[in-house]
Amino acid sequence: MTRSGALRYGAAGLLVVVLAVLPFVHRSVGGLLPGPINSPGSLQVLALMLVAAAAAITLDLMFGYTGLMSFGHSLYVGFGCYATVILSNNPKLGFALGVPLAMVLSVVVALVGNAAALRLTGIGFIMATLAMAQGFAIAVERGFLGSGGEVGVTFARGVLPDPLRGVLNTRNVYWLALALVVVVYVICALLVRTHVGHVWQGIRENPLRTKVIGYNVYAYQMAAATISCTLAAMCGVVFAIVMGGANPGIAGLHYSLAVVLMVVLGGRGVLWGAALGAVLYQFLNLRLPSLSSSDIVTGLPEILQIPLSQPNFLLGVAFILIILFMPGGLASIFTRLTRRATSKRAGEPRDDDGGVPATTREPNLVS
Amino acid sequence: MSTFLLIIISGLGLGSLYFLLAAGLSVIFGLMRVLSFAHGAFLSASGFASWMVLRSFETPSTPQLLLALVVSVLTGGAVAYLAEVLLVRPLKGKELEQLLVTVGLGMVLVALMAGIWGPDEHLIPRPVWLTDTTSIAGAPISNSRLLLIGLAGVVVVGIHLILSRTRYGLIIRAGVENSAMVSALGINVKRAFTLVFVAGGMLAGLGGGLAGTYYGGISPFLGDGMLIFSFIVLIIGGLGSINGALIASVVLGVSQSVANYYVLNGIGDVLVVVLLVATLLVRPQGLLGQKERLI
Numbered sequence: 001m002t003r004s005g006a007l008r009y010g011a012a013g014l015l016v017v018v019l020a021v022l023p024f025v026h027r028s029v030g031g032l033l034p035g036p037i038n039s040p041g042s043l044q045v046l047a048l049m050l051v052a053a054a055a056a057i058t059l060d061l062m063f064g065y066t067g068l069m070s071f072g073h074s075l076y077v078g079f080g081c082y083a084t085v086i087l088s089n090n091p092k093l094g095f096a097l098g099v100p101l102a103m104v105l106s107v108v109v110a111l112v113g114n115a116a117a118l119r120l121t122g123i124g125f126i127m128a129t130l131a132m133a134q135g136f137a138i139a140v141e142r143g144f145l146g147s148g149g150e151v152g153v154t155f156a157r158g159v160l161p162d163p164l165r166g167v168l169n170t171r172n173v174y175w176l177a178l179a180l181v182v183v184v185y186v187i188c189a190l191l192v193r194t195h196v197g198h199v200w201q202g203i204r205e206n207p208l209r210t211k212v213i214g215y216n217v218y219a220y221q222m223a224a225a226t227i228s229c230t231l232a233a234m235c236g237v238v239f240a241i242v243m244g245g246a247n248p249g250i251a252g253l254h255y256s257l258a259v260v261l262m263v264v265l266g267g268r269g270v271l272w273g274a275a276l277g278a279v280l281y282q283f284l285n286l287r288l289p290s291l292s293s294s295d296i297v298t299g300l301p302e303i304l305q306i307p308l309s310q311p312n313f314l315l316g317v318a319f320i321l322i323i324l325f326m327p328g329g330l331a332s333i334f335t336r337l338t339r340r341a342t343s344k345r346a347g348e349p350r351d352d353d354g355g356v357p358a359t360t361r362e363p364n365l366v367s
Numbered sequence: 368m369s370t371f372l373l374i375i376i377s378g379l380g381l382g383s384l385y386f387l388l389a390a391g392l393s394v395i396f397g398l399m400r401v402l403s404f405a406h407g408a409f410l411s412a413s414g415f416a417s418w419m420v421l422r423s424f425e426t427p428s429t430p431q432l433l434l435a436l437v438v439s440v441l442t443g444g445a446v447a448y449l450a451e452v453l454l455v456r457p458l459k460g461k462e463l464e465q466l467l468v469t470v471g472l473g474m475v476l477v478a479l480m481a482g483i484w485g486p487d488e489h490l491i492p493r494p495v496w497l498t499d500t501t502s503i504a505g506a507p508i509s510n511s512r513l514l515l516i517g518l519a520g521v522v523v524v525g526i527h528l529i530l531s532r533t534r535y536g537l538i539i540r541a542g543v544e545n546s547a548m549v550s551a552l553g554i555n556v557k558r559a560f561t562l563v564f565v566a567g568g569m570l571a572g573l574g575g576g577l578a579g580t581y582y583g584g585i586s587p588f589l590g591d592g593m594l595i596f597s598f599i600v601l602i603i604g605g606l607g608s609i610n611g612a613l614i615a616s617v618v619l620g621v622s623q624s625v626a627n628y629y630v631l632n633g634i635g636d637v638l639v640v641v642l643l644v645a646t647l648l649v650r651p652q653g654l655l656g657q658k659e660r661l662i
Contacts (some may be wrong), residue, residue: 004454312478
């Protein structure tokens with residue numbers, strides 16, 4: 001292992017340890033979180049941020065690494081979430097059988113959905129994924145299959161196992177969300193380093209060329225998409241546990257676009273970048289409304305108050321600016337800095353692509 | 368029988384709204400290879416523009432309604448023009464980035480509208496004749512639907528005339544076939560891009576003004592809800608094909624209304640997605656779409 005490699009593993013390990021001990025830290029962080037860090041409210045916000053990070057990593061696997069831009073990731077996160085709640089509430093199944101069954105069904109949905117959507121390439125694929133997710137969202141909003149309509153469904157009394165239930169056990173739920181991020185990250189990071197992962201990246205750069213070399217592009221795309229969507233369904237399971245139920249907010253175009261935004265914001269083709277973008281996005285989305293009702297903002301003239309009270313306005317503007325001026329996302333700032341540092345140390349001239357790593361330079365999405 | 372006719376005409380009205388959005392998106396995609404996610408927000412913004420005109424009148428007269436429609440068309444066109452020049456053009460050649468930038472713009476516009484006017488629906492006052500019904504074969508058909516269908520028909524004819532009879536129509540049709548070749552012949556494709564994008568925005572604007580009279584109200588999220596169905600219309604009809612979009616929007620609007628009324632409220636919306644998946648499996652390029660060339 002090289003020195004910088006050891007440094008990176010060390011830093012990642014340290015980050016996980018710090019995140020793991022947060023539930024023992026009784027400190028207030030201003031208005032950033034609803035209460036002290038280890039209060040149940042704050043831990044729930046942090047857990048939601050971690051689930052979003054995991055979901056963004058799964059999308060990055062198919063979008064950033066394989067070049068499959070999905071606007072329907074909410075279908076799989078939402079399906080995992082709803083299936084977990086609805087199946088667990090069935091007295092014959094319970095939580096212990098409900099969750100595995102939900103995951104099995106999610107794999108089936110991922111296979112069928114992607115098999116259909118992958119018949120189109122490029123923009124057609126985007127629209128097919130979007131439309132299928134919307135079909136699910138409509139079904140959920142209308143309350144088909146016992147999904148409860150606009151209010152959603154919650155776990156029935158006594159369904160969740162004791163360690164995951166109740167306000168006092170929020171820290172267990174938080175650790176579950178942390179474990180989810182670690183598992184998803186490790187799986188994806190290992191996958192993209194295998195031979196299959198390299199073929200995925202070849203497909204992202206040029207599907208036609210990969211096909212001519214002799215790879216079955218459709219099969220590799222199916223594999224990437226199915227793995228990504230199955231892991232996304234796993235995020236949905238944990239989301240259900242964090243929220244104690246499922247609601248239509250997780251299904252539909254808004255959530256799909258949110259995940260895309262997280263990945264682009266953080267940096268496509270960089271797994272930790274996607275996670276970073278997701279954490280930022282989810283934090284702003286959850287906390288901005290209460291921050292904007294604070295005295296600092298209400299003192300401002302109305303013309304500034306309106307945009308500041310709308311998380312989507314700020315996020316949308318940031319998103320547009322990133323696309324126009326920083327296609328590598330936030331991750332490209334860090335990669336640029338570290339590259340500059342290493343090349344200075346080695347006395348090499350910097351290469352001239354503005355520090356954007358090859359993996360984040362305009363994935364070729366339309367074959 | 369009269370109920371059936373009523374449902375069919377409601378479906379045609381719905382299909383007309385889808386078509387107004389989908390026609391613009393289809394030409395834009397055909398020529399520029401850009402899929403705009405912002406046109407839903409353009410539709411809502413234009414709806415608000417017509418609401419601003421009409422809200423001061425208790426029961427507006429027909430000329431005032433026409434004024435509101437003109438204002439909404441111009442609003443759609445103006446917003447689309449700014450979007451094309453400031454955001455889409457700088458990213459020329461990067462299809463994915465162009466798509467993403469319209470996503471961001473749509474978010475920003477919707478958030479802005481929700482911030483200024485609130486997320487709830489605002490009622491739009493309508494002329495008396497528009498809320499009346501006309502009896503066709505015994506079925507009481509709302510005049511707002513007839514107006515919508517009539518104007519959509521005018522738009523269909525207009526688009527065909529422009530595409531087949533004018534010089535710009537020729538450039539657009541040639542550009543859809545091969546835009547690199549057209550610009551190699553010395554024709555200013557860039558101007559055609561802007562023109563098409565603005566025309567799409569104006570169609571969305573007309574849709575916004577008419578959606579206000581059809582639903583009797585406008586909310587910031589109205590356009591995005593319709594945008595998704597327009598996308599489905601685009602895929603089923605075939606990306607880049609106006610006639611495909613026309614057929615698909617009629618089929619979709621009518622079957623959606625019929626299923627929602629006769630089977631179960633809400634099932635029609637799901638049926639639309641089933642139709643989409645069926646199309647993808649049987650004919651991935653859509654009804655009238657052309658298979659994408661490999662190279």
